[in-house]
Amino acid sequence: MKVGADFRNAKIAKIKIASKTLALDDGSYRALLTRVTGKDSAAKMTDRELDAVIKEFERLGFKAVKKRAGGRKMANHAQAGKIRALWIMLYHMAAVEESSEHALAKFVKRTCGVEDLHWIGEYHADQIIRALRGWMARLGYTHPTAEHVKSVSTARTFAGIDGEDSYATAAKLNLIFWQAKKLGINDIAIRNGEYTIQDCLYADNKTLDCVIEELGASLRK
Structure with a gap:
């Protein structure tokens, strides 16, 4: 998995803010970086090293301002x-x-x-x-296997439903099956009529999201 540059940059920004908050001059700042990681620049650090520097700043009293x-x-x-x-x-x-x-x-x-x-x-x-x-x-939820994702994609493509994230759709279908079993129901009423659980395979993702929300609300009662 590739780590996005956006949250790496956010860590570096947090380190810069911490340094200013603790009123460190450039020499003291770089000495701290070297002491913790052996490197004098945040840009040269790995993600774990950045985490270690942030932790050290927090130990020294830095507290990030939290939003409500x-x-x-x-x-x-x-x-x-x-x-x-x-x-x-x-x-x-x-x-x-x-x-x-x-x-x-x-x-x-x-x-x-x-x-x-x-x-x-x-x-x-x-x-x-x-x-x-x-x-x-x-909790008994079954995560989609590669074979399951492929079968869902094939069935939906054959039915003219494509251009979607097949894994996400398979996960939604598995969640609906889990919710229905937990509630002890076999039929789901959705806008297009009465669908058995299996028929949800051919519903669009917007409809699947509505089904998940309604079943989830029932489970939380």
């Missing part, structure tokens, strides 16, 4: 998107009470000690994804 929960800006790198999708699926499984970015940030903090998705690197992203996927598996 309602105003938290979402991290937009690819790994954050994967993590957020899994978190929202857990919300629709009634496994977590809130789907908000603030609630997710608290989970990230508990899981790997990183403040939120803006500061995670590849190692921590993998750690969080494994934790979320494992949580879902323990």
Whole structure:
């Protein structure tokens, strides 16, 4: 997995802010970097080294200014998107009470000690994804296999439904099957009429999202 430059740059920016907040001159700043990582420039560091420097600044008293929960800006790198999708699926499984970015940030903090998705690197992203996927598996959710994704893609292409992320669609279908089983129902009423669970295979993704939201609301009651 390739770590996006956006959240790496965000880490470097945080280090610069911490240095200014603690009023370090250039010499003291570079001495700190060298002491922690053996490198005198944040640009030369790995993600783990950047994390180590941030942790050292926090030990010295630096505290990042946190936005209010309602105003938290979402991290937009690819790994954050994967993590957020899994978190929202857990919300629709009634496994977590809130789907908000603030609630997710608290989970990230508990899981790997990183403040939120803006500061995670590849190692921590993998750690969080494994934790979320494992949580879902323990609840009985089956993650799509390559063979399953291929069969879903073939069926939907044959039906004239294409141009979509086949893995995401397969994951949505598996989630609907899980929700329906949990609720003990065999039929789902959607806008286009009465569909059996199997017929959802031929529904568009917007409809699948509506089904997931409605079943999730029922599970959370």
